[in-house]
Amino acid sequence: MSNVFYTCVTGPDNGYVHDVSDMDHCGFDFVTIHDSHHGEFPGWRSINIDAVYPFDKDMHGHKQRYAKTMPHLFLEGYDYSVYLDPKWELTENFLNLCRQRIDENPSWLVCAHPSRSTLFEEFLFPFSNGILSYEECVRVVDALVEEKVDFEKYFASLNTWIIRQHNHSNAKIGKRWFDLIHKCYDNHVRDQILLPFAIESLDQVNRCLSIEQLYRAGVRLNYPNQNRIRKVDWQKQIYDLIAYLHSRTGLLPNQQVPRTLRNS
16 A cells, blocks of 8 residues: 655745654655745655646645645555645654554544534634634635535534545545635635535545644644734624624524634
């Protein structure tokens, strides 16, 4: 079985890729997919996405998700891929954990979200922290309504870590996922909002991974060159957004949501 561990980093002065040149790769090839802003990545094979990316190359968030959602376009010949966001310092314990999960022959594994469970919470978190504006949230909701998605099938996930079998079904999910991202977002991207609407049945994606497993394996966050997202006075529009989400999706909010938000 041939396995690859990959990440993707796009945009100037953005992201971090851990030097793995002195590590045991534990049965994985290592690949970094990047754009022209970035150079060498010690221990990783390098692929420049700008050579093949078919859309606006200034949309760095979209480019990053192009590789994140569709690894089969870049990583041919592998049975499995493991994706991890470019903000973590890796350990051999973590790589061994990934290999052990692959040995169980899964199809698609992601992390369950540790603190959010509803679509309202998933929208209100980036809104309250200035990641998505009210208008950007409305655009996503309107696009999903236009796509006639079943909002009742939403599940919360955290897609910083993905283990995937390279097969036709998963390639189809990945394409659908990116197509939704490309349609719904014009600037900042929250891909985890859209994954549930890219699958045909809930059993296609297993949320058995967790961020706690990362930490127990010694993996650490590293945030060089990260700018704080703008602060917003979210209280002015939060109930407008809740009302809009309800009117368009038919879902009801958790009454505790507004009290749990933070803008820091």
